Amino acid sequence: MSAVALDDAGWQRLNSRVAWVDLGKMVVTFIPSVVAAVVFDQGLQAWPVFIVTGLGVVSSVLDLKRWMHTRYRVGADRMEIRKGWLIRRYRSVPRDRIRTVDTSAKLRHRLAGLRVVHISSGEARTSFKLDALESRTAERLRADLLGVTPAVETAEVKAEETVLARLRWSWFVYNIVSVWAFLVSGLLLLSAYLTMQTFGVDLREVIAGAVDWRSLGLGWTIVVATAGCFVLGTFGMALNYLREKANFRLVRTRTDDGTALLTRQGMFRIREVYRDDRRLRGVAISEPLLSRWLRLAETEVVSTGLSWTPGSDAAAAILPRTSVAEARRVAALVLGDEHRPLDAPLRRHPRPALRRRLVWAGYVPGVPAALLAWLGATGAVPGWIWAVPAGLIPVACLLAVVAYRSLGHAMAGPYLVMRSGLIRRTTVVLQSRGVIGWGVRQSLLQRRLGLATLRVQTAAGNRVYEVPDIAAGEAAAFAHAATPVILAPILAEGAAEAVSDPQPDGQEAHIAHDPAHG
Amino acid sequence: MSDTLPALKPPSHRVERRAILLWTLYALIWGISVIGVLVALYVFLPATRPWIQPFLWILPPIYLLYLTRVPYWRYRVHRWEITDEAVYALSGWIVREWRIVPISRIQSIDVKKGPLQSRLRLATLKISTAAASEGGISIIGLDADVAERCSDRLTDLTQTVPGDAT
Numbered sequence: 001m002s003a004v005a006l007d008d009a010g011w012q013r014l015n016s017r018v019a020w021v022d023l024g025k026m027v028v029t030f031i032p033s034v035v036a037a038v039v040f041d042q043g044l045q046a047w048p049v050f051i052v053t054g055l056g057v058v059s060s061v062l063d064l065k066r067w068m069h070t071r072y073r074v075g076a077d078r079m080e081i082r083k084g085w086l087i088r089r090y091r092s093v094p095r096d097r098i099r100t101v102d103t104s105a106k107l108r109h110r111l112a113g114l115r116v117v118h119i120s121s122g123e124a125r126t127s128f129k130l131d132a133l134e135s136r137t138a139e140r141l142r143a144d145l146l147g148v149t150p151a152v153e154t155a156e157v158k159a160e161e162t163v164l165a166r167l168r169w170s171w172f173v174y175n176i177v178s179v180w181a182f183l184v185s186g187l188l189l190l191s192a193y194l195t196m197q198t199f200g201v202d203l204r205e206v207i208a209g210a211v212d213w214r215s216l217g218l219g220w221t222i223v224v225a226t227a228g229c230f231v232l233g234t235f236g237m238a239l240n241y242l243r244e245k246a247n248f249r250l251v252r253t254r255t256d257d258g259t260a261l262l263t264r265q266g267m268f269r270i271r272e273v274y275r276d277d278r279r280l281r282g283v284a285i286s287e288p289l290l291s292r293w294l295r296l297a298e299t300e301v302v303s304t305g306l307s308w309t310p311g312s313d314a315a316a317a318i319l320p321r322t323s324v325a326e327a328r329r330v331a332a333l334v335l336g337d338e339h340r341p342l343d344a345p346l347r348r349h350p351r352p353a354l355r356r357r358l359v360w361a362g363y364v365p366g367v368p369a370a371l372l373a374w375l376g377a378t379g380a381v382p383g384w385i386w387a388v389p390a391g392l393i394p395v396a397c398l399l400a401v402v403a404y405r406s407l408g409h410a411m412a413g414p415y416l417v418m419r420s421g422l423i424r425r426t427t428v429v430l431q432s433r434g435v436i437g438w439g440v441r442q443s444l445l446q447r448r449l450g451l452a453t454l455r456v457q458t459a460a461g462n463r464v465y466e467v468p469d470i471a472a473g474e475a476a477a478f479a480h481a482a483t484p485v486i487l488a489p490i491l492a493e494g495a496a497e498a499v500s501d502p503q504p505d506g507q508e509a510h511i512a513h514d515p516a517h518g
Numbered sequence: 519m520s521d522t523l524p525a526l527k528p529p530s531h532r533v534e535r536r537a538i539l540l541w542t543l544y545a546l547i548w549g550i551s552v553i554g555v556l557v558a559l560y561v562f563l564p565a566t567r568p569w570i571q572p573f574l575w576i577l578p579p580i581y582l583l584y585l586t587r588v589p590y591w592r593y594r595v596h597r598w599e600i601t602d603e604a605v606y607a608l609s610g611w612i613v614r615e616w617r618i619v620p621i622s623r624i625q626s627i628d629v630k631k632g633p634l635q636s637r638l639r640l641a642t643l644k645i646s647t648a649a650a651s652e653g654g655i656s657i658i659g660l661d662a663d664v665a666e667r668c669s670d671r672l673t674d675l676t677q678t679v680p681g682d683a684t
Contacts, residue, residue: 437653439616442524442613447523459648489602490604
């Protein structure tokens with residue numbers, strides 16, 4: 001306590017309405033128990049509902065304690081937070097490390113006019129989470145930390161924003177049709193079954209009684225069940241998509257010292273993510289293999305200082321799934337110049353790259369087939385089972401061709417364009433000023449085939465972007481076109497001529513690039 | 519068939535010859551511990567014998583080949599150079615890797631000396647960038663004094679070359 005007493009000035013609490021929200025939450029958690037016990041007269045049979053209520057009460061109380069013990073302070077040079085009652089924590093982060101300040105709000109926060117503020121530095125995880133502040137205080141805090149004009153007068157702010165994309169109903173198809181629908185419907189059915197059981201209704205009987213399954217026969221039963229699950233799952237995904245992406249908007253907004261990309265989305269819980277344009281190094285568009293026929297694409301920015309954790313709604317994603325054409329249109333607006341690198345014609349990779357992929361396609365199913373054939377001969381597994389992986393070889397060869405055809409690279413003005421990937425064909429556009437190192441990798445097989453893999457290192461996005469199986473002689477040329485000053489002293493004799501591409505693109509790159517590095 | 523290699527000059531300096539000894543010692547330590555564990559399992563846990571026996575047939579010859587060839591092979595490949603613009607190194611054996619890091623993008627410079635390395639008066643010069651573990655360069659097998667001098671020189675150079683805080 002004495003440490004707190006020493007410098008007590010400037011510490012602030014979370015908003016007091018949080019306490020009321022917690023009380024409200026506690027009252028709401030009692031509702032299902034009361035309904036089950038009084039209205040349906042289920043008594044102790046409804047124990048799962050009581051557990052839910054109990055958990056709700058405990059979490060509300062814990063939340064109240066959290067509110068009572070959290071203090072934060074924004075100093076001239078750093079931001080600090082103290083929290084916890086069983087375990088006291090103190091954390092401080094220098095203000096110039098703070099990269100993003102996002103706000104989000106669940107329904108209960110919105111009803112109370114509150115916002116949750118997420119503050120992060122370059123680290124992988126959020127540095128601070130303030131749950132919650134009054135929305136105007138949250139705005140001011142963000143403005144204070146990032147130097148963004150506070151959005152108090154909304155009319156004025158609107159004038160400063162350029163809308164790059166807003167939600168279209170046609171995107172619906174891209175986002176809800178997916179194999180995941182079956183998993184979603186499984187989870188929905190399971191939770192519905194458990195919930196209805198507490199109210200004395202058996203879902204299995206309801207479904208069994210709805211249709212005369214026996215007269216349908218086995219084949220039709222499977223068809224109806226599959227279709228039913230798919231429709232239900234798709235419906236669930238549609239609801240979820242609406243909840244997350246309703247009112248989606250991608251805008252470029254003005255800040256005190258530049259501009260930022262801002263996405264705003266959500267029906268009940270609105271989430272805003274700011275991405276400083278000064279940290280923008282490029283964009284990446286990826287096209288999943290299974291929905292290539294839909295021309296579906298996912299769009300991300302390649303930017304420094306954005307946290308990236310697999311599986312989460314990454315801050316880098318600037319659009320929901322859209323058509324490739326829309327993704328390209330928005331990407332061009334995000335990059336905001338005349339080069340349009342995504343429309344640049346890509347150079348194909350040499351034929352041996354296909355041969356390397358066909359070798360993989362041969363031995364990846366081939367080795368298991370041989371092993372199984374051997375095990376089959378000893379009688380450990382059924383004798384025919386080796387045919388399963390062996391039968392996959394033609395499929396693998398087809399995939400090898402697909403993978404080969406997705407390879408490509410180009411230099412478009414100041415941008416490197418790199419495309420590769422089988423499961424996800426990803427086109428990455430990276431500003432050459434974002435390159436902080438080069439690697440050229442060559443295995444013995446690649447050397448025999450005259451290939452090499454170029455690895456572009458950057459501080460943004462995935463940190464490393466690969467150009468797999470480029471012609472060995474061209475690897476250095478591509479690097480030279482992007483960063484001529486760095487590569488010139490170590491280029492082999494005579495390679496400089498091979499380097500200057502006959503295409504005008506290469507020449508332009510030299511001119512556009514010298515000032516940046518000089 | 520020079521067009522099977524990337525059109526890059528080989529970096530100007532080789533690493534120290536003592537690095538061969540260093541790599542051999544590393545291989546000895548690894549090999550003895552791995553094969554030692556397998557032999558111990560074979561002797562003390564008879565139940566595992568059918569599984570371990572094939573490995574005990576296959577591993578030792580591969581290991582002997584590795585021990586006697588790979589350190590030389592590495593020595594023939596590994597090279598390094600510091601130009602006015604960049605740190606440049608070539609490493610590897612089956613898979614070779616050329617790495618180039620512009621001096622303006624260097625975030626930190628380390629000289630590392632393990633117990634074996636300091637006995638042999640060797641050091642590893644480690645250059646890191648904002649690309650985290652994916653980026654940067656490690657030059658293994660430098661003479662300890664040379665590594666110190668390179669580190670000093672790079673520190674001076676990084677102060678004169680303005681970096682942009684990526």
